[in-house]
Amino acid sequence: MKKIFNSFITLVEYNFSTLILITILKLIVILVVLCVESKVFYMHSTTFFNNEFFYKPKVTAHRASAAIAPENTLAGFKESFLSGAEYIEIDIQETKDGELILLHDSNFKRTTGIDKNVWEVNYDEVKTYDAGSHFSPSFTGEKIPTLKEVIKFSKDKTKLIIEMKHDNNINSNIEEKVVNLVKTNKIENQCIIASSNKEILRRVKELDSKIVTCFMTKVTYSKFYDLDYIDIYGIESNFVNKNVVNNIHERGKQVFVWTINEQSLIKKMIDLKVDSIITDNPYMVKDIIYPQKNKFMNILANYLFP
Structure with a gap:
């Protein structure tokens, strides 16, 4: 009986170890796929x-x-x-x-209300424009x-x-x-x-x-x-x-x-x-x-x- 019990324990331990190994291998497959997928997206x-x-x-x-x-x-x-x-x-x-x-x-008119073309204005003036009010009062003062x-x-x-x-x-x-x-x-x-x-x-x-x-x-x-x-x-x-x-x-x-x-x-x-x-x-x-x-x-x- 003791011999049978020991054999059973050995079998359980073997199966458990095998299950852990298979699970680890499966996780490695998923991680490799994720890494490759991320790298390819990063590289466009x-x-x-x-x-x-x-x-x-x-x-x-x-x-x-x-x-x-x-x-x-x-x-x-x-x-x-x-x-x-x-x-x-x-x-x-x-x-x-x-x-x-x-x-x-x-032209700035649609988004700021200022009827000027972009090539006619220096940036110092553009900084004074309000690009948010046309969308909603909550965005008043939003800059370009x-x-x-x-x-x-x-x-x-x-x-x-x-x-x-x-x-x-x-x-x-x-x-x-x-x-x-x-x-x-x-x-x-x-x-x-x-x-x-x-x-x-x-x-x-x-x-x-x-x-x-x-x-x-x-x-x-x-x-x-x-x-x-x-x-x-x-x-x-x-x-x-x-x-x-x-x-x-x-x-x-x-x-x-x-x-x-x-x-x-x-x-x-x-x-x-x-x-x-x-x-x-x-x-x-x-x-x-x-x-x-x-x-x-x-x-x-x-x-x-x-």
Whole structure:
């Protein structure tokens, strides 16, 4: 009897040790996958995770959450941080004295009430403008920030999509100024430079080929997909379909879609497996894509730990 009991104890100990070993191996698999996935996202990879299991749509806060706070302001950045948006999209214009500021329109009237063009005003005057009251009295006194300010404000917190506006009145070296700021602040892996002007993106790549670029366009054509100075295509939602997404993904590039503020469109873009949804309300988009966000890890965990 004692011999049988000892054999039983030995068997239990063996099985328990084996179970612990298997559990540890399963946890190692999950940790390795998480590390690889994080590294690839950090490197802006476009090839590893464009499939059903690894698909994780990213959220881009358009004009720094324009539905939640005054657009292109630090108040909007704070809301974007809270929402968990992976990217914050901002618009860059250049003042008369060469300061790079956050402004979508070429004129200040819509957001500040001042009917002046950006190239007519020095930055000292821009600092006196109220960019918050038009949105809500609670944002009265909100200022127009500079690109320098928002880079420092957001560094190591989120990634930026810096969209350079093009106009006949801006100086020709705006690309060089933006690239220098990016490199000086060492955020090459934390930003994307965007424009609706392909020539601007070509010049950015000439200045630094490692910087990720995004071509913002209402509609794109297959003849543009192979341009080596474009990494991402930011396309208006009405012109995005499965063929467009597949053709761009097959070339190892990404598809960002703008500007999505309706639940039905958000779900449609998720089904199309776009890489990022650009929205004025990142909270809403996050709520909808949250169940999708950890799809692969949930499948893996359920398989390893049934």
